[in-house]
Amino acid sequence: MYDDDPIERYGLKLGPYPECVIPTDKIEARLREYPPGSTQPKVVLLGTGSYSPVHRMHVAKFHLVRAYLEGQGVFVAGGLMSPGHDIHVVLKLAEKAIPVADRVAMCRMACQGESWLGVSTWECHQQGFVDFPSVTRNHRKYFDEKFPEHHIRVVYICGADLAIKCRLERGLNDLRVAAVCRPGYSMDDMLERARPHEPGDSLAYFYVIETDQIEDVSSTEIRRRAASPDGRHTLEELMLPETAHYFIKHMEARAKQEQPNSRSCIIS
Numbered sequence: 001m002y003d004d005d006p007i008e009r010y011g012l013k014l015g016p017y018p019e020c021v022i023p024t025d026k027i028e029a030r031l032r033e034y035p036p037g038s039t040q041p042k043v044v045l046l047g048t049g050s051y052s053p054v055h056r057m058h059v060a061k062f063h064l065v066r067a068y069l070e071g072q073g074v075f076v077a078g079g080l081m082s083p084g085h086d087i088h089v090v091l092k093l094a095e096k097a098i099p100v101a102d103r104v105a106m107c108r109m110a111c112q113g114e115s116w117l118g119v120s121t122w123e124c125h126q127q128g129f130v131d132f133p134s135v136t137r138n139h140r141k142y143f144d145e146k147f148p149e150h151h152i153r154v155v156y157i158c159g160a161d162l163a164i165k166c167r168l169e170r171g172l173n174d175l176r177v178a179a180v181c182r183p184g185y186s187m188d189d190m191l192e193r194a195r196p197h198e199p200g201d202s203l204a205y206f207y208v209i210e211t212d213q214i215e216d217v218s219s220t221e222i223r224r225r226a227a228s229p230d231g232r233h234t235l236e237e238l239m240l241p242e243t244a245h246y247f248i249k250h251m252e253a254r255a256k257q258e259q260p261n262s263r264s265c266i267i268s
């Protein structure tokens with residue numbers, strides 16, 4: 001896909017995640033809570049991205065979408081973070097890329113206290129970059145095979161920018177999209193153009209969740225703060241304590257790696 005290997009180009013110890021795991025234990029537990037006789041559509045939320053590193057708002061968006069969909073009569077059976085492949089992350093962040101093993105570890109820490117959230121490594125296990133529509137469809141296929149009696153659909157979570165850029169109001173073929181945006185985004189035109197409901201199907205193809213609960217938190221700001229010892233003391237404002245501690249250790253290991261004549265390695 002690329003003229004050269006970006007991982008080799010920057011000399012980083014990166015690559016595909018060694019195990020392909022789409023966790024279903026929490027989904028199975030949620031399905032046991034499905035009301036008998038209910039006709040509510042069942043969905044699993046899926047969020048892709050670099051997660052470099054994962055922060056509080058990544059988790060908050062899952063909760064915002066779940067609350068909104070449940071208010072629309074949808075049964076949310078689970079949610080999965082899907083960290084992107086190292087090739088994609090290196091192309092975005094170059095030498096600042098965080099190895100996938102560390103990104104997965106921090107995402108799992110962020111989901112550890114959540115009874116319905118988990119981390120899928122299907123995407124980062126592939127041999128190269130896989131775009132979000134394919135990631136979403138492969139998870140839908142997996143759930144069809146794993147839970148054929150439940151007819152689970154996948155709702156892809158994204159921000160307003162991606163929804164507008166990719167015109168996601170038409171849906172991803174038979175898949176569904178939930179765009180989270182701040183107040184003031186003009187999404188009315190997209191909702192008017194949105195693919196209509198299928199006859200007899202109460203699940204929409206495109207949802208817009210407008211909220212003022214999105215704080216100005218970004219992985220870029222976290223990496224900026226982590227670059228200095230003083231900034232590292234403030235990371236828990238943006239990250240969960242466990243993930244902040246892990247990320248600081250990662251940054252310290254990287255700093256040692258970058259020292260002249262150092263033989264330390266990046267955590268992986």
